Amino acid sequence: MMPIQAMTQQATRHARRVCWWPFPSTFDTDIDLLSRVAVSGYFFSQVMAAVGGNTAGPGDAVVNVYINHEKKFAFVEMRSVEEASDAMSLDEIIFEGAPVKVRRPSDYNPSLAASLGPSHPSPHLNLAAVGLTPGASGGLEGPDRIFVGGLPYYCTELQARELLESFGALKGFDLVKDRETGNFKGYAFCVYQDVAVTDIACAALNGIKMGDKTLTVRRSLTNVVIPRPSPSGEPVEGLGKVFLKYGDTDGSSRARSGMNGRKFGGNEVVAVFYPEEKFDQGEYGA
Template identity: 65%
Template sequence: MVLVRLQLATIACFGQMPGTNPAISGIFPNMFPLGAGQQFGALPVMPVQAMTQQATRHARRVYVGGLPPTANEQSVATFFSQVMAAIGGNTAGPGDAVVNVYINHEKKFAFVEMRSVEEASNAMALDGIIFEGAPVKVRRPSDYNPSLAATLGPSQPNPNLNLAAVGLTPGSAGGLEGPDRIFVGGLPYYFTEAQIRELLESFGPLRGFDLVKDRETGNSKGYAFCVYQDLSVTDIACAALNGIKMGDKTLTVRRANQGTNQPKPEQENVLLHAQQQIALQRLMLQPVPTKVVCLTQVVTADELKDDEEYEDILEDMRMEGGKFGTLVNVVIPRPKPDCEASSGVGKVFLDYADVEGATKARAGMNGRKFGGNQVVAVFYPENKFYQAEYDA
C-alpha cells in the first residue's frame, strides 16, 4: 500500500503516468531547455566524429619546417597529398591524405593535418624531402603526446613505404640522420658521383654520401646529402661551397635541417685553404666539350617501342639538332623486345661534325621543353659513343 500511495502522489504531482515525460516547470527549464519534441535527457552533445577528430588531432598533425617563402596552404597540401600517394602512405582509403594546413609565413613552418594517425606516422618518413627546391624538416608537433598516441594507431612509419619514389632512402631522409647532415643542391646533371665526392672530400673524408637519382632513368636529380667523419668541418664546407658556380649551375650547400651557420673565427684559415682547393676542383670539373651531345628527359621507353612513333621522334631530333650545326648521326637506343636490359634507353645522342656545333646544341637545348619534359643536355665522351657504350 505504501508503494501505491507513492505512485499516486507522483502522478498527482506531475500529472503524468510513470514512463511518460513530465512537463518540468520552475528552474528546470532554465537548466535543461528543451526544444519542441525533445525529451528530457536529450542534451546537446558534440558529434562523436568531431570528438574523435579533436582527441586524435595531436597525433594526426606533423610539423613541417624550413618552408620557402613561396609556400602557401594550397601548395603544401597538394605536395604532401601527392607525395603520400606516391610512397604508398595513404591508409585511410582513396582521396587526399591532407585535410588541413596552417602556415606561419613569418617563421616559415606549417602544421599539416592528416586524415588518420597512421598516415601522420607515415608522413614522418618524409623528413628531408625537397619542397620547391629546399629540404624541409618533418617532425612531431609540440603538443604530441607519445603515450596517448600509442593507443590511437602506429607511431612509426610503415617500413614498406616506397620512399625511393620521391628520392628518399628508408630511415635516412636521403642521407645519414643527424644535425650535421648537409644538403648539396644545384649540382650539374653531368657530375658523376666520383666527381661530387672528390669535391666534398676537399674538406675531409665522408661518413655518408647519397646522390639522389631518378628512379626510372638512373640520372642525377641535381642534389645530394652527405655527412663528414669530422663533424667540425660541417660549417666550413657549407660556407666554402655555398653559392659557387659549377658549370652552368650555382651550388646551394647548407645543413639539411637548418639555415647556414657561419664558421667560427678560429676556422677562418681552414676555410681560406678550403676555398683555394675548391677553385682548383672547379676547374677540373668543368665539362670538356666533345662532338657528341647526350640529351636526357626527352623520351621514355614506352614511346620507343612503337616503330612509327620511334621514327617520328628520330626525325624530330634530326630537325632540332640540325639547327645548331652539321649532324653526322642521331642515335636513340631502343628497349629490346624480349624485355632484356638495353643500355642508354631514354637518352638521345647527337653526333656533330665539329665541337662548335655540339657546343651550340648543348647550350641551345639544355633546359628546353620537349614533349612536356625539361631537357638536360651534356657533352658525351666520343670514345664511349663510338664504341656504343651509352650508359656512361
C-alpha cells in the first residue's frame, strides 16, 4: 500500500511543478546531466529565497528537477503548491545570461489545483531583488489575453501601460521586442486583473489612432471548437481534436511552440496550423 504522504505528493504534483525553457547556451557544452540538474535546482531555490517565496519553511524550495533534452525544457518540482504558484512570477528571469519562460506544465488542472492551495503568486514577493518587475509578463496565458497591435515603434512601455490601464489594473503585460536587436516590434499582449473589462477595453481601443498608426485590439484567442461525439453515433469530423483560433499569427505561433510535443493525459500533443478558411466554414475533417 502506498504511504499517505506519497499519495499526497502524487496527487499534488501537477500543481507543484513549473516548466521552464529555453536551455541556456551553457547547457550546449559538455556539462553533464547531473550538473545541469544541480545548477537548475540551485538557481531556482536561491531565487525563491531571494524573493521571499519560500513559504513552506527553511530549506530549498526545489525538491526535484527533470530535464527533457530532446524538447529542450525542464520541470522544476517545488515542495508546495503555494511555492509553485510563487515560482510563476519568475517568468523572463535571467538564467545563465538569458531570459527563460516559466509556465505551468500541460497536466496542470486549474480546477483541481484551486482546492490544493493558492493558484496565483503572492503580491508580496520582492521580485525587484532578482531584477523582475511585478506583472511585467506573468499571467499572460488563457482566454482573456489581449493582443494590442499597430502600436507606433516609438511607443514606450509606460505609454502603452497608461493607455491600457485607463480601463483597469493589469495582471500581466508584455511589450514584445526583437530578442537580437532589442527593438520594439509594434505590438504587445496584456491581461486585466478584472477580466470583466476585457471586451470593453477591446471595443473601446480597437481602431483608434495613435500617432500615424491604427490600433488593433482584440482577444488573442478568439474561438475554441472541440468536436463532440454525435448522440446518434454518426461520424463526427475532427473528433479527438481541439481547434483554437487566435486573433494574430504571433499568438498562434507561440501556442503551437508551447504545446507541440508536450504530454497531456499520458498522450503527446501534436500541434499544427490549420487553414483558417476551413475553420470558419466549420470543416474539421483534415
